[in-house]
Amino acid sequence: MRGHSPDTASAPLVIAGLRTPLARAGTAFADIPVHRLLAPVLRAVVERTGLPSAQFADVIAGNAVGGGGNVARLAALEGGLPDTLPGLTVDRQCGSGLDAIVLACRLVQAGAGRAYLAGGAESISTAPVRGRRRPDGEIDFFSRAQHAPTRSDEAEPGDPDMGFAAETVAREAGVARARQDALALRSHRRALAALKAGTFDGEIVPVPARGGWVRTDNGPRPRLDERLVARFPAAFVPVGTVTAGNSCFDADGAAAVAVVSADAVPAFPDSAPTALAFRGAATVGVDPRRLGLGAAAAAEALLAEHGVSASEVAAVEFNEAFAGQVLACTDRLGLDDASLDRVLNADGGALALGHAYGASGAVSVVRLLARASSLRDGDLCLAMISSAGGIGTAALFETRRLAP
Numbered sequence: 001m002r003g004h005s006p007d008t009a010s011a012p013l014v015i016a017g018l019r020t021p022l023a024r025a026g027t028a029f030a031d032i033p034v035h036r037l038l039a040p041v042l043r044a045v046v047e048r049t050g051l052p053s054a055q056f057a058d059v060i061a062g063n064a065v066g067g068g069g070n071v072a073r074l075a076a077l078e079g080g081l082p083d084t085l086p087g088l089t090v091d092r093q094c095g096s097g098l099d100a101i102v103l104a105c106r107l108v109q110a111g112a113g114r115a116y117l118a119g120g121a122e123s124i125s126t127a128p129v130r131g132r133r134r135p136d137g138e139i140d141f142f143s144r145a146q147h148a149p150t151r152s153d154e155a156e157p158g159d160p161d162m163g164f165a166a167e168t169v170a171r172e173a174g175v176a177r178a179r180q181d182a183l184a185l186r187s188h189r190r191a192l193a194a195l196k197a198g199t200f201d202g203e204i205v206p207v208p209a210r211g212g213w214v215r216t217d218n219g220p221r222p223r224l225d226e227r228l229v230a231r232f233p234a235a236f237v238p239v240g241t242v243t244a245g246n247s248c249f250d251a252d253g254a255a256a257v258a259v260v261s262a263d264a265v266p267a268f269p270d271s272a273p274t275a276l277a278f279r280g281a282a283t284v285g286v287d288p289r290r291l292g293l294g295a296a297a298a299a300e301a302l303l304a305e306h307g308v309s310a311s312e313v314a315a316v317e318f319n320e321a322f323a324g325q326v327l328a329c330t331d332r333l334g335l336d337d338a339s340l341d342r343v344l345n346a347d348g349g350a351l352a353l354g355h356a357y358g359a360s361g362a363v364s365v366v367r368l369l370a371r372a373s374s375l376r377d378g379d380l381c382l383a384m385i386s387s388a389g390g391i392g393t394a395a396l397f398e399t400r401r402l403a404p
Contacts, residue, residue, distance in 0.1 A: 010262045012108035013400060014101065014276040016048040017366035019255035020207050021217045022354045025124040028214045029207065029252040034066050037207065037254040038121035039079035044205045045117060046081065049258045050266040057113025059087045060104050061256070062096025062120030064358035065127040065144075075121065091358070093147070094319065095283070095387040096120050097255060098361025102395050104259040105278040114264040119256030119362035147389035148288035160289055162321065162388070163236035163247065169292040170241055170324025173331060177241040180323035181229045184246040184351045187320060191220040191348025199347050203370050219251060220352040246323040251354025255362035257369065265402060274372040276365070276381060276397035280306060283393045292325030294392025295384040296332040302394045303333075303382075310335050313343060314379035314399075315371050317364035320349035325386065346371055361385045361393065372399045 018041050023029045029037060038061060046053050059081070061072035073087030092099045097120020104118035131139040148159040157164065170180065194200055195216060206215045224245075232245035260266075265275070282302035286294045295318060303310060310333040320326050326349075330340055347367065350360060364383040372381060377399055384394040 011277040011279065012105040012259050012261060013265060014105070014257050014259055014278065014365060014369060014397065015265070015273065016045045017255070017257040017369035018044050018048065018203055018205050019363055019366045020205055020253045021214050022251045022253040022356055022363070023214060023218050024354060025250040025252055028209055028211065028218055029123065030125045031210060032123060032207070032252070033126050034063060034121045034123035034254070035071055035075040035078050037123055037252065038071065038075035038119070038256065040207060041119065041205050041254045041256045042075055042081060042117055043079040045256050045258050049260070051115060051258070051260070051264070053081050054084065055264070056085055056115045056117055057107070058116055059085060060090065060100040060116060060118045061087065062090050062092065062098070062100040062358040062362065064091060064093045064096050064122060065124060066122070067128045071121060092391060092393065093388040094321070094355070094357055095361050095385050095391060095393040096358035098364060098383055098385050098393050098395060099283065101257060101259065101362060101365050102281040102393065105281070108259055108261050114261040116259045117256055118259055119254065120359040121254035122356040122358045123252050124250045124357065125252050156289055158289065161236070162291070163242055165289060165291050166242045166247070166322035166325050167237050167240045169290050169328045170322070172290070173324075173328035175241070175324045175327045175331070179327055180241055180246040181226070183323040183327060185224060185226065185229050187345065187348045187351035188220050188224050190346065191217070191352035192222060194347035195220060203366055217353050219249065219354045220348065242322055242324055246351070248321050248350040248355040251356040253354070253356040253359050253363070255359050255366045257362070257365055273402050274369070275400045275402050276369055276372060277400040279396040279398055281393065281395040283391065286390045286392065288390035291388060291390040292322065292386050293329060293332070294386040294390055295394060296329035296392065298392035298394035299333055299382060299384050302396055306396060308380065308396070311339060312380060313382045314375050315346070315368055315381045316343045317345060317367045317383050318349065319355065319360045319364060319385040320345065320351040321355055321386065323351060365395070368397065375399050377401045
């Protein structure tokens with residue numbers, strides 16, 4: 001779709017998207033707490049906008065498995081931002097980072113403020129061990145929070161583990177193992193090509209770590225090929241199609257953007273960067289046992305509201321938690337293989353780069369913003385993600401050239 005929609009002339013604008021490298025959990029960022037991943041990104045976003053830090057009304061950050069408190073506020077202070085800048089931390093599990101950006105857009109739309117910092121962060125490596133206290137004072141440790149009710153009379157788990165749910169979605173959608181493996185291999189190959197070409201360089205904020213500065217993603221696997229990805233056994237159910245090779249891995253990282261009103265856009269004297277004008281967003285619930293379909297349901301509702309078909313979207317960033325889930329969703333949206341090759345995760349996704357839970361939705365927006373520079377003015381862009389508990393969020397943007 002070309003040309004600006006009439007309802008986006010004064011739309012909130014997403015600018016200055018940046019992220020840390022994404023590192024496999026337990027590797028490069030193994031001892032870096034979540035706020036110290038987000039802090040340098042917030043500081044760098046402010047610097048890139050050229051706006052005075054005092055002009056920002058708030059910091060909104062998503063986080064899923066941290067230790068509680070207010071990560072957004074702590075990261076802002078750690079990043080040297082003014083004491084007067086508050087912070088709000090949101091938890092929609094995997095959708096947290098995208099929902100944080102959507103909330104910032106809504107606040108600008110409502111006139112609550114003219115500029116916000118928004119994004120997400122996750123340090124799975126340093127996430128606290130979780131436990132609940134029993135009546136006798138002892139502690140029962142558990143691996144994850146409960147996301148949906150469990151009932152003994154159900155034929156299948158009411159609050160399934162993510163991999164089990166991914167198997168259900170892939171099986172019911174008829175997504176064959178070969179397609180899942182092909183998508184995983186595509187993701188790694190595209191990410192490796194992007195790393196080699198320096199595609200990510202302009203969006204990366206280096207992070208100091210114990211082994212020195214971390215400047216690049218460490219997830220993509222150069223040795224992965226058709227034969228190797230086909231050798232992985234089923235990971236979650238006997239004779240299943242979801243494997244470690246076509247599933248994402250846990251990652252540490254952070255990402256953030258600036259969301260500003262049209263009248264607060266800074267001057268860019270040396271260039272005419274591209275922004276993302278916010279058109280709208282939708283968050284919906286689905287059956288928690290089929291939680292991977294949440295993104296498709298949200299995208300369907302959003303696109304229908306705006307009278308747009310999926311085929312009209314020029315760029316899609318969809319968190320690749322599981323290849324089977326991604327394909328089930330894109331099939332549901334009517335995107336054929338040719339469309340997927342053209343619009344979906346042009347430089348790879350979480351299958352290669354990793355899934356940093358609360359940051360992943362924000363990473364998708366940073367990636368859309370980077371891709372927007374090669375799109376036409378007025379092209380549509382879609383970010384979408386599924387979350388634990390059966391929730392999906394989708395956000396629609398259009399590219400906007402900013403005047404130098």
